[in-house]
Amino acid sequence: MASSSPWTDWQWENAVAGSVAGLATVTFTHPLDVVRTRFQVYDGRNPNLPCYKNTPHALFTIARSEGIRGLYSGFCPAVLGSTISWGLYFYFYNNAKQRYLKSRDKTGARIHLASAAEAGGLVCLITNPIWVVKTRLQLQTPQNQFRPYTGVGDALKTILRDEGWRAFYRGLVPGLFLVAHGAIQFTAYEELRKLIIDFRHKQVPSKEKSSKLLTTIDYATLGAGSKLTAILATYPFQVIRSRLQQRPTKDAALRYIDSSHAMKKTAEFEGVKGFYRGITANLLKNLPAASITFIVYENVLKLLKRTNKN
Template sequence: MTTSQTVKWRWENAVAGSIAGLSTVTFSHPLDVVRTRFQVYDGRNPNLPCYRNTPHALFTIARSEGLRGLYAGFNPAVLGSTLSWGLYFYFYNNAKQRYMGNQDKTSARIHLVSAAEAGALVCLSTNPVWVVKTRLQLQTPHHQGRPYSGFNDALRTILRDEGWRALYKGLLPGLLLVTHGAIQFTAYEELRKIIIDFRQKQSSCFDKSSELLTTVDYATLGASSKLAAILATYPFQVIRSRLQQRPNTYGVARYAGSGHALQKTARLEGIKGFYGGFTANLLKTLPAASITFIAYENVLNLLKRTKTRD
């Protein structure tokens, strides 16, 4: 494969990743709203209602806030997810090709390093979008002060009242969450390779077409790799969401930084505090991960077939 062909494939990875991200966020956004509210709820914020569980939260939000409440922060979520997945797949495949060099085969180490590099670059690029999304999702009818009217208003207001640094709140736990993508992609790639190798050995007349996995395979691989990543990294997500909350009416943040959020959560809520919204997160992310990889793999295969015909 020539250098120009490699670059084209990387752009196709980005397009496939963007479409996958858009599919994911459209399907799962109400659960994302519930997850975010559970993550930041500590029983001491009067702006946040108390929900008994995920179904109760969905029902309460739908009844009191309507469809708009269930899709609060949808625009930045679409932008952030589409941009993140597109950049992630692009940076990931770019890094993988670079680390492989002239090798024909990849390894777990290459997958891990490539995923970590891609995650860090995506985090630096998209953190402001996630701050705005979190702020919009946490607005409720009980909100004190002037609410944000939308993405642009929130962005302008944050810059005016808090400065550009506020758009990078939660960056440290966000960077630590790079391990999430690294674990997910490494697990996905390694499990994928195991299945393909197994089917090669089982096939008496193996040909290249039998390498192609089915939609069920992509769904299973996506969900399994996501579960492994969630179990290992979920507390980082909780800390990030808590840091990204809007300051009170006096402009004072609820947490001074990652260390303070970690210490305060552990002291006042225990281990349970680090897993707020975990059920909603599983309901959101496992099917979403399956959809993401189904969309990604199928769009990528379609683009490659189209390119081959051309």
């Protein structure tokens, strides 16, 4: 009998399901992601950054002045990054969870927390260059002081030529802190999911499979609830990461040098609200996005498992 590998076990199905879920999510929510990024980097000091009153005003202004292309700026790296990130995240997460379950050195919520942290760290290291390019493309506006990037390839080439390879890892430190976002989200999701299944077990026959106890509405609610918890806890790190990943301004006084400098300047000039710029667009984007992601993920996973058995 041939020995099994991670890709012959069920983990590969999680990678495929995660990738499909990520692609579906980013396609429907990208305009809000553009708005969120532009709000995050606006600090009131840089005249080359657009100022919007609120999320509807930002969407209307971008659509009027830049067209659909503006609302979908950075879409290609967003699709690439989201698809790769979700695929790798679900794969690394479930692989780690199975490993911890076998070793029995962690139990319950600690397994989910450790698995999510491990997966998030690995994904962050692999995908950071993609998010740098996405952020740069999303921030290209009519007020831009630089020659615009013509696309992903031009952005990669220009960043490497003008700033060196280190620029692709700007924002890595707050990105690694954002590993806590995934850890919080997945821990909340798994624990809430377990509570609902345990509750439903009391209402259905004992032989009923746990996968049949949850509905699409359950997956949507679980996804949104776990995402809200994670956003509120970790959003300031997203703001700092975006500010570090933006294209360096020609005015050295307006640049953010590193994470501690960005945090200091944000607190000094904007106070607490500076760390939560763009959170409305972020919630509008991510709460339904999380619901879509987990609905697609759970249903694609079920389909793949059924197909694999046949």
